[in-house]
Amino acid sequence: MATIDLKDISLSYGNNGTAHQALSGVNLSIEDGEFVSLIGPSGCGKSTIIDVLSGLKSPTYGSVLVDGVPVDGPGTDRGIVFQDYSLFPWMTTFENISFAIEHTKTTKDRKSIDEKAHSFLELVGLEKFKDTYPNNLSGGMRQRAAIARMFSIDPKVFIMDEPFGALDSLNRSNMQDLLLRLWSAGGQHKTVLFVTHDVDEALLLSDRIAVMSPSPGRIQEIIDVPFSRPRRRKDLSVSRDYTDLKAYMLSILHGESSGDTQGLENKPKGS
Numbered sequence: 001m002a003t004i005d006l007k008d009i010s011l012s013y014g015n016n017g018t019a020h021q022a023l024s025g026v027n028l029s030i031e032d033g034e035f036v037s038l039i040g041p042s043g044c045g046k047s048t049i050i051d052v053l054s055g056l057k058s059p060t061y062g063s064v065l066v067d068g069v070p071v072d073g074p075g076t077d078r079g080i081v082f083q084d085y086s087l088f089p090w091m092t093t094f095e096n097i098s099f100a101i102e103h104t105k106t107t108k109d110r111k112s113i114d115e116k117a118h119s120f121l122e123l124v125g126l127e128k129f130k131d132t133y134p135n136n137l138s139g140g141m142r143q144r145a146a147i148a149r150m151f152s153i154d155p156k157v158f159i160m161d162e163p164f165g166a167l168d169s170l171n172r173s174n175m176q177d178l179l180l181r182l183w184s185a186g187g188q189h190k191t192v193l194f195v196t197h198d199v200d201e202a203l204l205l206s207d208r209i210a211v212m213s214p215s216p217g218r219i220q221e222i223i224d225v226p227f228s229r230p231r232r233r234k235d236l237s238v239s240r241d242y243t244d245l246k247a248y249m250l251s252i253l254h255g256e257s258s259g260d261t262q263g264l265e266n267k268p269k270g271s
């Protein structure tokens with residue numbers, strides 16, 4: 001059970017003389033179990049929002065709440081996966097996961113921690129690579145290990161910053177399927193904030209998509225994704241509603257739409 005509230009967030013980098021306003025007046029509420037993606041051009045402030053929600057950066061103005069409680073630093077209630085560097089390079093895959101479990105303090109004895117770590121490695125198909133160091137894993141394997149680690153600590157909230165951005169398209173599809181499978185396992189969905197540059201990825205995964213605009217970073221529009229779950233790529237790709245919504249999103253991202261939800265003629269129905 002977790003809700004996220006970003007309330008009127010502004011953030012400036014640097015000091016007065018050279019301050020750069022990265023975010024201005026960002027408001028976003030995410031419901032319990034909701035999967036929300038952030039999409040927008042490079043430099044619009046997606047990673048800054050991720051850092052603020054993670055507790056790695058404090059906003060200059062505004063507040064961040066998880067389940068109504070203000071975020072004042074990193075915590076095990078929020079699991080994070082970045083595009084890279086999510087794993088400790090000096091630990092094997094097994095050690096990375098067992099270390100994370102150990103630090104949640106919910107599992108105390110060594111045997112239970114190790115069993116739990118093994119079960120998560122198995123879940124993502126990495127049991128054979130338990131003694132391998134991250135540098136000797138492929139990019140896809142590293143991200144599988146990072147996702148296993150995030151799930152193993154059972155956080156209320158998943159925060160993912162372009163986790164599949166560096167993967168080739170086949171690996172990326174496999175990882176999206178894995179994420180959706182784990183996300184919906186057990187019927188209790190986690191609350192997710194997911195950054196992507198990829199419109200298809202956002203439409204496949206999300207309940208809602210927040211489209212950002214730059215200079216300073218703002219949320220330009222929030223789109224409801226109307227497709228029922230489970231979603232299958234091949235069904236989506238032949239659906240007229242899907243191609244219309246994708247075209248609409250691309251038009252916003254390329255600055256061809258005002259982004260005004262009122263009275264937009266080219267906005268597809270149901271979004």
Ligand SMILES: Nc1ncnc2c1ncn2[C@@H]1O[C@H](COP(=O)(O)OP(=O)(O)OP(=O)(O)O)[C@@H](O)[C@H]1O
Nearest residue numbers: 013014020022040041042043044045046047048049
């Ligand atoms: N530590 C920093 N110091 C100064 N400016 C920064 C810093 N980090 C980010 N910025 C600036 O803040 C703005 C938002 O950056 P951010 O990384 O959040 O954007 P982004 O949307 O995640 O970009 P990308 O899609 O390229 O990862 C950019 O203009 C960036 O140059």
